[in-house]
Amino acid sequence: MTNFLTRRGAALLAMLRVWRATLSLTGEVVVAALSPAVYNSATRTVVMKQIYFTAVQILVPFTLFAAILSFVLIQIVVGTAAKYGLSEYALEMVVRLLVLEVLPLVTALFVALRSGSAINTEVALMRINNELEALEDSGVDTLRLEFMPRVIGGMLSVLSLTAITSVLALVLAYLAVYGLQPWSLPDFTRVMGQVFGGGILAGLGAKALVFGLAVTVIPVAEGLATPKMMFMAPISVLRGMVRLFFVLMFIEVASLAFKYI
Amino acid sequence: MPLRANLSVLDNIALIPQYRHNLDYETASGQAWNLLLLSGVESAALKRDPQLDHVERFTAKLLRAAIEQPPIILIDRPALLLPDTHYPRFLRGMLERLSDHLNDCWILDYRWNAPLYHPHPPSPAPR
Numbered sequence: 001m002t003n004f005l006t007r008r009g010a011a012l013l014a015m016l017r018v019w020r021a022t023l024s025l026t027g028e029v030v031v032a033a034l035s036p037a038v039y040n041s042a043t044r045t046v047v048m049k050q051i052y053f054t055a056v057q058i059l060v061p062f063t064l065f066a067a068i069l070s071f072v073l074i075q076i077v078v079g080t081a082a083k084y085g086l087s088e089y090a091l092e093m094v095v096r097l098l099v100l101e102v103l104p105l106v107t108a109l110f111v112a113l114r115s116g117s118a119i120n121t122e123v124a125l126m127r128i129n130n131e132l133e134a135l136e137d138s139g140v141d142t143l144r145l146e147f148m149p150r151v152i153g154g155m156l157s158v159l160s161l162t163a164i165t166s167v168l169a170l171v172l173a174y175l176a177v178y179g180l181q182p183w184s185l186p187d188f189t190r191v192m193g194q195v196f197g198g199g200i201l202a203g204l205g206a207k208a209l210v211f212g213l214a215v216t217v218i219p220v221a222e223g224l225a226t227p228k229m230m231f232m233a234p235i236s237v238l239r240g241m242v243r244l245f246f247v248l249m250f251i252e253v254a255s256l257a258f259k260y261i
Numbered sequence: 262m263p264l265r266a267n268l269s270v271l272d273n274i275a276l277i278p279q280y281r282h283n284l285d286y287e288t289a290s291g292q293a294w295n296l297l298l299l300s301g302v303e304s305a306a307l308k309r310d311p312q313l314d315h316v317e318r319f320t321a322k323l324l325r326a327a328i329e330q331p332p333i334i335l336i337d338r339p340a341l342l343l344p345d346t347h348y349p350r351f352l353r354g355m356l357e358r359l360s361d362h363l364n365d366c367w368i369l370d371y372r373w374n375a376p377l378y379h380p381h382p383p384s385p386a387p388r
Contacts, residue, residue: 041289042280045272046265053267122266134262145280 018243022221028143029151029217038144046145050153054115055160062110066165067172069106070098074169074176091188094173095195099166100204100259105252107161108211111154112244116219119150120240123223124233132224147220155212162208200259207255211248218244262322264310270321271297271306277328296324299358319343320355327362334366340374349377 032038039047074094081090126132126146135142170192178184222240226232264273274293278284284292297303305317313321319342326334339348356366370378 040280040283041285042276042283045276045279045286046268049267049272131262140280 018221018225021225022218025147025221025224026213026217029148030213032143032148033152038148043144043149046149047152050149051156054111054150054153055157058110058114058157059161059164062107062161063164063168066103066106066161067168070103070165070169070172071176073098073102074173078176091173091177091191092195094177095170095192098169098173100195100200101252101256103165103169104158104162104204104208104211105248107165107208108158108215108248111157111161111212112215112241112248115150115154115157116215116244117237117241119154119216120219120223120237121233123147123220124226124236127224127226128228128230128233130228150220151213151216154216155209158212158215159205159208162204203255203259207251210251214247214251215244218247264313264318264321264325266310269307269309270302270313270317273321274325274328277325281329292328293324296328296359296362299362300324300355301358315343316346316351323355323359327359330362330364332364334363336366336368338370339368340370 077094077097078087078090081087081093086093123146132142132146135146174184174188178188219237219240222236222243226236264270265276268276271290271293274296275286275289278289278292279286294303294306297306300320300323302317302320305313305321308317310318319339322342323334323336336352339352343351352368356363368378
């Protein structure tokens with residue numbers, strides 16, 4: 001019994017240590033990202049490359065996927081609404097479902113799988129191979145040159161991909177509800193005005209930014225917490241991805257509760 | 262230290278003066294390009310780490326170290342970085358080409374590899 005409690009207590013303390021490190025890293029990265037002095041020529045180059053590899057490179061395939069997903073969901077919602085005589089609410093339901101909830105979450109999960117897992121692996125291997133210490137010993141600020149660019153790339157990636165796929169979903173929703181004609185634009189605009197109040201838009205932007213922060217800071221923090229043994233690298237990625245999944249779901253549930261309860 | 266995987270060889274070398282002296286990208290990449298020309302591996306300038314062969318990767322790391330002209334550059338066990346290459350001759354040629362940009366360069370290698378670094382004795386004249 002004592003052994004069991006000791007093991008559970010040690011595991012709990014280890015988990016709390018990782019969470020504290022994650023929150024501390026989040027604060028440091030946010031402060032650094034908002035400090036103009038940090039952006040010298042090298043940081044700008046690395047940040048731009050990171051944005052390219054995290055956001056621009058995946059733009060076309062992800063937009064195509066989001067268009068197919070949006071098209072299928074719009075058809076389901078519009079068809080079901082027509083079946084129950086609720087066609088007048090179909091557009092609002094589509095926008096609330098897709099633009100406010102599904103697309104930001106799917107974008108964050110996609111960036112997490114593509115970039116978050118890669119960041120977790122990179123940082124874990126850098127730690128295991130003592131590269132972070134070597135960089136710091138040679139006077140390089142790892143927060144500025146290694147971690148902050150990845151976080152900015154992730155945040156901008158989630159924000160921009162959410163915005164692009166949301167606009168695409170709105171166009172598809174218009175076509176599904178009104179058809180290929182411009183005469184219903186005033187009706188469409190009125191519904192958009194009802195759905196997208198200032199608070200909702202600000203909340204959507206904030207949610208995308210917090211998603212972007214989570215998909216990069218959690219993998220970096222988990223990579224930094226990796227014990228210096230090569231076989232711990234895959235375990236670190238596994239832990240990082242599981243924690244990231246629960247954090248993304250928690251943010252989504254909190255956002256739903258805030259809006260609708 | 263490995264090269265940054267998401268930067269080209271040119272960008273990896275230029276990043277050092279950009280970081281140390283806040284040089285703009287054009288000036289820093291100009292310096293990096295001159296070193297690449299001098300070393301003879303300019304064809305690797307736009308490649309990224311996974312696309313490089315051993316010689317190109319070694320040269321990129323050497324140029325990254327040399328661009329700041331530090332007092333000493335230490336090459337630790339070059340055989341590990343240059344497998345399948347007759348590295349003493351390659352190193353001699355590379356260090357000669359970069360001699361204007363190097364202050365002092367030490368090569369650390371196993372004692373039993375010392376004969377590799379001695380020039381070959383002249384072959385006997387045919388009778």
